[in-house]
Each structure stands twice: as structure tokens, then as C-alpha cells.
Amino acid sequence: MTYLMEKLDMKPQEMADWLNTKCGVLGITGISSDMREVEQADFDGDKRAHLALEMYNYRIKKYIGAYAAAMNGVDIIVWTAGVGENQEGVRWDSLQDMEYLGVKMDKERNHVRGKEQILSADDSKVKVVMIPTDEEIVIARDTMDIVKDLKK
Incomplete structure (x- = not known):
């Protein structure tokens, strides 16, 4: 974070605002953080929307696997x-x-x-x-x- 804050010349609150509004699914797609819009863009052939969905789904899968390991099953x-x-x-x-x-x-x-x-x-x-x-x-x-x- 400190590296990004320095490179982007941001104060802590500006960094927090940026992370909460411009990153994640929106940052990957450049379209929206609304998954309905992202799914529609993927359906329409948008490669960045497809990547965002793949990353999102992978992360869910990874967490399920981690919790399954921690809880000895599901x-x-x-x-x-x-x-x-x-x-x-x-x-x-x-x-x-x-x-x-x-x-x-x-x-x-x-x-x-x-x-x-x-x-x-x-x-x-x-x-x-x-x-x-x-x-x-x-x-x-x-x-x-x-x-x-x-x-x-």
C-alpha cells in the first residue's frame, strides 16, 4: 500500500477511497462492479469481463477449498x-x-x-x-x- 500511495501521490483516505471504488471487479473490467453487468459483458464477448469472472470464481473456489481443509470437509x-x-x-x-x-x-x-x-x-x-x-x-x-x- 505504501508503495502505491507514494507512486500515486495519495493520502491514506484517498487510497482507501480508491481501493473501495476503483479496484476489484471494476478495476479489472473497466465496466462495473455490478456482477449482472459484468456477466452481460462477458456474454457479449468482453475479454476483461470474462477475466474478472474467472478470477472471481477462482477466488470463491479457493476459499471453499481452504475452509474445507480447515474444517476437515464440507x-x-x-x-x-x-x-x-x-x-x-x-x-x-x-x-x-x-x-x-x-x-x-x-x-x-x-x-x-x-x-x-x-x-x-x-x-x-x-x-x-x-x-x-x-x-x-x-x-x-x-x-x-x-x-x-x-x-x-
Whole structure:
């Protein structure tokens, strides 16, 4: 970070703002950080969008593998929130070639958005599910807890 701050002549807050708004998926694609737009750009043949999705999916796969090692296996994988609920391509691609862990997806079941659904095949040793989240209520509850703590 300090190297980048020096090279880009940024103060700490400027660096934090830059990292939070211009990097990640947006930085790779140059299009958006909205995965719906990135998936559409990939579908339209955009190579940078394709790279961003490959990197994103690889990272998910890597974390699943790391947690599987740390927990001595996997019983269930739960997809939730924005990407987990709505990006069937991310769900599918992230879990490909994970049969060695017991993960086997069902392509038809994976075509669901926004409703609770088992996504794994019947013969999958690891259950894969999608559970919708009301993100707004989660944020509201977290905010309420923070405000309560401030009043103490």
C-alpha cells in the first residue's frame, strides 16, 4: 500500500477511497462492479469481463477449498445475498471440478433466482443451497445495534 500511495501521490483516505471504488471487479473490467453487468459483458464477448469472472470464481473456489481443509470437509455450501441469489453463472462456475470434495451441481436446479432452492444433484455428497436474504433488513438491524451501542 505504501508503495502505491507514494507512486500515486495519495493520502491514506484517498487510497482507501480508491481501493473501495476503483479496484476489484471494476478495476479489472473497466465496466462495473455490478456482477449482472459484468456477466452481460462477458456474454457479449468482453475479454476483461470474462477475466474478472474467472478470477472471481477462482477466488470463491479457493476459499471453499481452504475452509474445507480447515474444517476437515464440507457438509453444505450456502449461497445467499446479491451474487449468491442472482448469479447462476457464478454459482455454477465456482463449483465446477469440485467433485473430489463431494460437490455435484444440478444444472436445472441452478436456474433459480431469489427463492430458496437445493442446487446440488440428488447424488451430491455435499448439499448446495440458495437461501434468499433481505439485505436491507440486515443493514437496518446492524445500524440499530450500532446506534444502541453508541447510546450506552
